[in-house]
Amino acid sequence: MKVAIGSDHAGVQLRQEIVQMMKELGIEVVDIGCECGTSVDYPDYAVPVAEKVAKGEVDRGILICGTGIGMSIAANKVKGVRCALVHDLFSAKATRQHNDSNVLAMGERVIGPGLALEIAKVWLTTEYEGGRHGRRVDKITQYENQSV
Numbered sequence: 557m558k559v560a561i562g563s564d565h566a567g568v569q570l571r572q573e574i575v576q577m578m579k580e581l582g583i584e585v586v587d588i589g590c591e592c593g594t595s596v597d598y599p600d601y602a603v604p605v606a607e608k609v610a611k612g613e614v615d616r617g618i619l620i621c622g623t624g625i626g627m628s629i630a631a632n633k634v635k636g637v638r639c640a641l642v643h644d645l646f647s648a649k650a651t652r653q654h655n656d657s658n659v660l661a662m663g664e665r666v667i668g669p670g671l672a673l674e675i676a677k678v679w680l681t682t683e684y685e686g687g688r689h690g691r692r693v694d695k696i697t698q699y700e701n702q703s704v
């Protein structure tokens with residue numbers, strides 16, 4: 557599996573810990589930054605990661621900012637991206653099984669690193685169930701393809 561990851565200044569620490577964890581799991585990591593001590597703008601990192609997922613350059617994406625909210629809003633503007641903002645283990649599993657989410661967003665200022673790493677691990681290793689969920693995900697894709 558190949559995963560792109562990005563954060564703003566509020567998510568640097570957690571991003572580095574997730575990168576380390578993914579490498580230990582044998583996942584190929586594309587880390588797009590930020591390498592920032594100063595304040596940066598989350599869309600500058602959300603969009604490149606989301607585009608890599610949408611173009612099929614990577615299998616999945618992970619985005620970290622202070623809340624995860626700005627990253628998830630920005631990533632979901634990219635066609636083909638289903639970004640889930642997740643801060644609990646139940647949702648991490650369910651969004652893979654039911655929504656086939658291809659980008660995960662979390663907020664470093666919301667949860668601690670222990671839970672965040674577990675969420676990332678569960679999200680990375682849970683398969684999409686398809687079936688009735690496929691019909692629902694397809695409806696999102698159909699809307700996306702017809703909207704201006």
Ligand code: RB5
Nearest residue numbers: 566621622623624625626
């Ligand atoms: C940065 O201060 C903060 O606004 C950002 O990390 C994120 O939480 C936005 O949604």
